[in-house]
Amino acid sequence: MPILRFFNSPVGRVVRIVLGLVLIGIGASLGGWWWLLAIVGLLPLAAGLFNFCTLAPLFHMPLSGRRFEEATRARQRA
Template sequence: MAIIQFLGSTAGRWVRVIAGVILVVLAVILGGWWLLLAALGAVFIAAGTFDFCLLAPLVGKPLKGSAFRKTFTS
């Protein structure tokens, strides 16, 4: 649960965006089938940029980042 709380935080958003960029860069460098990593990287970048946590619904929390963070402050 702590990792999901971290991923929903502002720092977690930055980690997701940075991890996504790294995956996209690796995919472009390696080419071929490794380009599938770029799709995963794009998901990470979108999740961080648009503030949603894909793992939150697995623990019964809202997908939207702002609503997700409110469940831990109240």
């Protein structure tokens, strides 16, 4: 789960925010059906801003970034 640890790190949060802004920017600048890309960009933007990882539940981990860190530490201790 290194990718999940990266996404829940401070750098990963910044990457998600930047990715969301880039997708929104591309979608807004191209217009037409490209607005769908801007709407999709809202997900990584919100995930970065509000510290949640949408991929974590697929690996039976909590959605919340804070709870993810707690669960990761608990698994490392066990």
